[in-house]
Amino acid sequence: xxxxxxxxxxxxxxxxxxxxxxxxxxxxxxxxxxxxxxxxxxxxxxxxxxxxxxxxxxxxxxxxxxxxxxxxxxxxxxxxxxxxxxxxxxxxxxxxxxxxxxxxxxxxxxxxxxxxxxxxxxxxxxxxxxxxxxxxxxxxxxxxxxxxxxxxxxxxxxxxxxxxxxxxxxxxxxxxxxxxxxxxxxxxxxxxxxxxxxxxxxxxxxxxxxxxxxxxxxxxxxxxxxxxxxxxxxxxxxxxxxxxxxxxxxxxxx
Numbered sequence: 533x534x535x536x537x538x539x540x541x542x543x544x545x546x547x548x549x550x551x552x553x554x555x556x557x558x559x560x561x562x563x564x565x566x567x568x569x570x571x572x573x574x575x576x577x578x579x580x581x582x583x584x585x586x587x588x589x590x591x592x593x594x595x596x597x598x599x600x601x602x603x604x605x606x607x608x609x610x611x612x613x614x615x616x617x618x619x620x621x622x623x624x625x626x627x628x629x630x631x632x633x634x635x636x637x638x639x640x641x642x643x644x645x646x647x648x649x650x651x652x653x654x655x656x657x658x659x660x661x662x663x664x665x666x667x668x669x670x671x672x673x674x675x676x677x678x679x680x681x682x683x684x685x686x687x688x689x690x691x692x693x694x695x696x697x698x699x700x701x702x703x704x705x706x707x708x709x710x711x712x713x714x715x716x717x718x719x720x721x722x723x724x725x726x727x728x729x730x731x732x733x734x735x736x737x738x739x740x741x742x743x744x745x746x747x748x749x750x751x752x753x754x755x756x757x758x759x760x761x762x763x764x765x766x767x768x769x770x771x772x773x774x775x776x777x778x779x780x781x782x783x784x785x786x
Contacts, residue, residue, distance in 0.1 A: 593644030
């Protein structure tokens with residue numbers, strides 16, 4: 533990634549983690565049994581600030597995804613002699629890695645846009661604080677805004693999982709930390725999703741919080757993966773049996 537993308541990912545991670553400070557404002561919501569989304573309910577203190585920050589985080593994530601995809605297209609066009617789709621092109625740049633970056637961009641873009649939708653459509657009531665709200669949610673009688681939030685939250689999780697899987701494809705054995713964080717993030721997000729669907733488990737709050745912390749840490753770490761060396765053309769005139777060298781002007785980063 534470029535320095536700008538790394539800074540934006542770090543900024544998005546920090547903004548995405550502001551909810552950690554919310555218990556200092558309101559201690560009504562128990563971390564084990566309440567969803568982070570309940571912090572956004574309109575009549576709770578600090579909800580407007582949290583929704584605004586979360587929306588900005590989503591915009592930043594979507595911006596990183598769009599910028600990274602634009603850089604990918606620039607890099608793909610830089611293949612020597614425009615040899616796209618031919619055998620020489622496949623030799624100098626990995627089709628699998630290009631696909632992985634596209635998935636990474638799409639996943640991060642979906643996660644960012646879904647986060648914006650989350651912020652614009654907060655839950656209408658706190659399920660863990662109101663038995664009536666919990667019953668109405670179970671019966672499906674809450675307003676559409678509530679249902680949209682539930683759907684967009686799930687979409688954000690799926691987007692992050694897709695981006696993490698793509699990161700595993702792009703990373704190598706030298707990126708041990710990123711690979712570990714990607715696996716941890718995938719496991720925690722999947723477990724959090726299952727936890728949310730099984731009301732008998734009283735851990736949906738803490739599992740969601742752990743998954744969100746994992747996402748923030750992964751964002752910072754994944755931004756440092758040297759995607760450049762795995763996508764850029766290695767030079768049209770290089771010896772196929774010798775060490776690969778970069779072609780002049782191919783120092784394009786994603």
